[in-house]
Amino acid sequence: MGLNVAMIGTGFMGRAHSNAWMSVNKFFDLPLDAVLHTVCGTEPDQTRAFAEKWGWRHATTDVQALADDDEIHLVDITTPNDLHRPHATMSLAAGKHVACEKPLAGTMDDARAMRDAARTARAGGTRSSVWFNYRRCPAVAYAHRLVAEGRLGRLYHVRGQYLQDWGGPNTPASWRFDRRRAGSGALGDLGAHIVDMARFVTGDEIVEISGGIETRFIDQRPVPGGTGSAPSTVDDCVLFLARFRSGAVGSFEATRLATGNLNRNCLELNGELGSLRFDFERMNELEWFDNTVDAGRRGWGTITCTTAGVHPYIDAYWPPGHPIGYEHQFISQAADIIRELDGGSAVVELPDFEDAYRTQQVLEAALASARQGRAMTLADLDE
């Protein structure tokens, strides 16, 4: 049986998702075959060329046509953050399953509307999910299992950092630097990933945020291909502290100006019985410190997470020691989406809009803490 997918957006994520949908049934044995049915872009010639290159059967620039098309089962949203809400609510209302890029939305209002639309749709059997792809790195999924098995014991510290350096003064203006389109800068772009990863790996929830710092270093950016400059209206970095329900404490840092760090999506956990450390720049590895061995042999070790049957998703790919890459997280997520839509279980829990809303609340609390200079409890934001 086929799962007819429509995808909106033909940029960076449009390419990553196209690759995922076209590869997923080649790597995974699944109950449904993904069909690249229709891609929707903004410019007709470019969208047609994209469709031809990536194997989409139809190309359109009319988003409403996706909702109106009875053949389409799932709408995959890879558009800028301000479009997540209209595209998702339109699709859910039309009875389409939705897989939406992160962050859930640029604003809390949008996020809440999406969560509510997904709740209503879920009652009718329509599913939502969000592409928090880093959960599906085998090393991250394995870290989650180690914590769930109690291998770290009582958790003390959670340290999340997402460090990139592409956001310097010569980087041209784009939707990513426009608050009206993106909602926020490094916070929604990078902070969303580390908050989701921390929540997922610990299985714990953040209950309080304090010490928020929000800074913009670059106020004007060159207009692409033109002369002059445009205002940059988002944060370049956000840092904050967190308390978890279990009593663990956390620190988070998201920045696009950490010179020398290309895509260092890092998480470190320190527990009573051990510690673990992940850095996406070495995505096939998980560092592990076992505090239960005798003091003379204690030390950090590196696990290469490429063993089938042990490290999640690896069965679908290559033999031990043959590393996988960025794109495999998206292929694995597409596989989990298909499993769930067929009534099965994802290998790693898929965050739905309800779950992504909780991550969005943490981001909102971080901003509120930075702007109001005080601690914010998540319960204050609950509704």
Ligand SMILES: NC(=O)c1ccc[n+]([C@@H]2O[C@H](COP(=O)([O-])OP(=O)(O)OC[C@H]3O[C@@H](n4cnc5c(N)ncnc54)[C@H](O)[C@@H]3O)[C@@H](O)[C@H]2O)c1
């Ligand atoms: N999961 C990840 O690791 C990850 C990485 C990068 C981006 N993202 C997210 O993916 C989303 C898109 O980011 P990107 O890097 O692909 O951006 P991008 O600028 O490369 O692509 C955005 C695409 O949306 C299209 N678009 C804009 N308005 C549209 C409309 N009205 N109808 C149809 N198409 C429209 C544009 O033509 C473009 O192809 C954002 O929400 C971003 O936060 C996620």
